[in-house]
Amino acid sequence: MFSLSYLLGFELMPRIRNWKDLNFYRPAKQTAYVHIDALFGEPGQNVIDFDLIEAHFRDHMRVAISVREGQLSSSLLLRRLRSGSKRNAHYTAFREVGRVVRTVQLLTYLTDPAMRRRVTAATDKVEAFNGFSEWVRFGNSGVLADNDPVEQEKALKFNSLLTNAVIFHNTVDIADVVRRLQAEGEIVEPEDLAQISPYLTEHVMRFGVYSTHELALEPDAYEPHRDVDFTKLSPDDQDRAA
DSSP: OOOOHHHHOOOOOOOOOOGGGOOOOBSSTTOOOTTTGGGGOSTTOSBOOHHHHHHTHHHHHHHHHHHHTTSSOHHHHHHHHHTTGGGOHHHHHHHHHHHHHHHHHHHHHHHOHHHHHHHHHHHHHHHHHHHHHHHHOOGGGGOOOOOOHHHHHHHHHHHHHHHHHHHHHHHHHHHHHHHHHHHTTOOOOHHHHTTOOSOOOTTOOTTSOOOOTTTTSOOOOOOOOOOOOTTOOOHHHHHHHO
16 A cells, blocks of 8 residues: 655644544444444444545646645645536545545544644634734724735735734843843743743833834844853852852
């Protein structure tokens, strides 16, 4: 049997909801499991057509390489796959591959607590960023009122630029505070910084008074090296080490 490793080498998964509505697929009709067979529906049902996948394996590889090399856009691929729907052999073959990938990922998610923690942490970060971006885009409640695609794209890109600028500003301020604490002898552990988010909003006055008299002032040169030295000892630790 051929390898699906080229499709299974990832752990990017969204937060999973409505487990009762998800289908798990068996590798063969006669396959049965002792403890989890109910996940796969009725015996002999929800079976992967591996023969169909194998018949179109070379086509799948060509498509994957074309997408990776930028010769075929994902949107164009989806349009082609939708053409003819279930009568499209490529559509049905890709559908079977998708069922394999999703079943393996769902089973891995169920059996690997570390993976669940990573997925939850990554999803929390994405949701936090989206919430922060929406907070920055407070004008008109974030609604794109213009029907012009060019203007819509501008609004999204400008919001992304502003959001990242505020995040960058917060990160620089956090790094300066950490250095100040270390200079005063405080020990800052990596676990401490892991609890700090750059999505801070309390100090940003969206509706406040904006001063323009400093626009002509040239800021200090930016120091690009923002690394924090966690190996630096406090004076007491230095005395004990001596």
